[in-house]
Amino acid sequence: MKYRLLERLLVYITLTGIWTTATSQPISLTLTEVTRGIVSPVGMACPDDGTNRMFVHEQGGKIKIIKDGKLLEEPFLNISSKLDGLNIAYSEKGLLGLAFHPDYKNNGRLFVYYSAPYKHPSLDHKSIIAEYHVSKTDMNKAAPEEIVIMEIYQPESNHNGGMLAFGSDMYLYIGTGDGGGGGDQHGTIGNGQNLNTLLGKILRIDVNGRxxxxxxxxxxxxxxENTRAEIWAYGLRNPWRFSFDAPSGKLFCGDVGQNTYEEVNIIEKGGNYGWRIMEGLHCFDPKENCPTNNLIKPIAEYDHGKGISVCGGYVYRGNNNPLLQGHYIFGDWSGKLFILAPQPGGTWKFIIPDVDDSGSNDISGKINAMGQDQNGEIYLLTQKLFGPKSPTGIVYRVSQKK
Ligand SMILES: [Ca+2]
Known part of the structure; x- marks a missing residue:
């Protein structure tokens, strides 16, 4: 119902020409602190159960609840003992993904993606996608029993993807990295282009039955033949964060680049997003005259003068910030915020917003991930200092400057 009202507003804006005026103006954003003291928050998910609780997962293995702006001290779930060791200075392993089943209110099912130890001469660890259930007696606790859904072997410590989200089709989508190292030097064509591996992909599976x-x-x-049927899209390097925009049905994905370009893609069924043939809009391997036929190009890219590691965000669908309506708000790990504004003809305009009148788009901290609540409002998950054990995490709500 609320989206029908939004659609009417969008038609009104388009017909009156406010749209183009709005998107051609610079946009100023304000960050409002929601809570702090979270240890390396790397993701957020909100169950559709009418409680308006926000669940933030820490890289180190705990899921914490924010209720009415207050951080509950006791974790909802703690799987830190199941994780592979995390390098205290920097790690891409940990509790990397969380998704609630669309019918969580009735079935209490949730899914996590984490890095587990695995002893093998040619592997670094394994990624596990597992199911948990809410406790029968306490809505702010998960039951400890785990059901493993999928295991993915990881040859290197980095590029582990980890995003989990359900589509409106009730299927679970999973982002996996290319196996790590640099340049996707796995096999003859790299994992991203190899349809016979789950690495470097967005997967789509059905957890509703068998x-x-x-x-x-x-x-x-x-x-x-010689393909993995779980694959939904391929040619990805490290699709760290993706999101569904329910009103448009689009799946937005930030794919972390190698050394030069970061990109945002709209993911389509069976699409090849180019890695390692291309990095963003540019040939990567081979360096020149790469075969770009049938590759889907990003809707936006930026170079390492503007950031270092893209963090996919969300399309704003809240009621509080009409200027941001329909805009894709995303970030970069270096602490920069960006906006893609929808343009007539289906293209996207890259906007560098001013944050808190600083004259720049820098939040003075790392942006690990973003989140969106049930009302369509957007949040930033940040930390001031490096490392998976740093208790300097702050969650902000993003608004347009009034
Ligand atoms: Ca690409």
Whole structure:
């Protein structure tokens, strides 16, 4: 219902020409602190259960609840003992993803993605996608029992993806990195282009019936030889964060680049997003005259003069900030915020907002991830200092400057 009202507003804005005026003006954002003291917050998810609780997961293995702006001290879930060791200075491993089932209110099912130890001469660790359930007696606690859904072997410590989200189709989408190292030097064509591995992909699985999961019949590579039927899209390097925009049905993904370009993609069924052939809009391997036919180009890229590691965000769908309506707000780990404004013709305009009248788009901290609550408002998950154990995490709400 609320989206129908939004659509009417968008039609009104488009017809009256306010749209183009709004998107051609510089945008100023304000950050409002929601809570602090979280240890390396790397993701947020909100169950559709009417409680308006925000669940933030810490890299070190705890899921914490923010209720009415207050951080509950006791974790909802703590799986820190299951994690592979985290380098205190920097790590891309940990509790990397959390998603609530769309029918969580009735079935209490939630899913996590984490890095677990795995002893093998050619592997660094394994990623586990697992299911948990809410406690039968306490809505702010998960039951400790785990059901493993999927394991993915990881040859290197980095590029582990980790995003989990359900689509409106009730299927679970999973982001996986290319296996790590640099330049995707795995096999002959790299993992991103290899349809016979789960690495460097966005996967789509059905966790609503058969255990541990089933393949949706309409996945793009079902029935094709030498492919993994779980694959929804490929040619990705490290799709650290993606999100669904429910009103448009679009799946937005920030794919972290190698040394030069960061990119944002709209993910389509069966799409090849280019890595390692291309980095952003540029040939990567081979360096010149790379074969770009059939590759889907990003809707935006930026170079390492503007950031270092893209953090996919969300399309703003709240009621409090009409200027931001329909805009994709995302960031960069270096602490920069960016906006993509929708343009007539389906293109996106790259806007560098001013944050808190600083004259720049820098938040003075790291941006680990972003979040969106049930009302469509957008949050930043940040930390002041490096490392998976740093208790300097702050969650901010993002608003337009009034
Ligand atoms: Ca790409």
């Amino acid at each position: 255990k541990p999961y089933a393949i949706p019949y309409d996945n793009p590579f079902v029935g094709q």
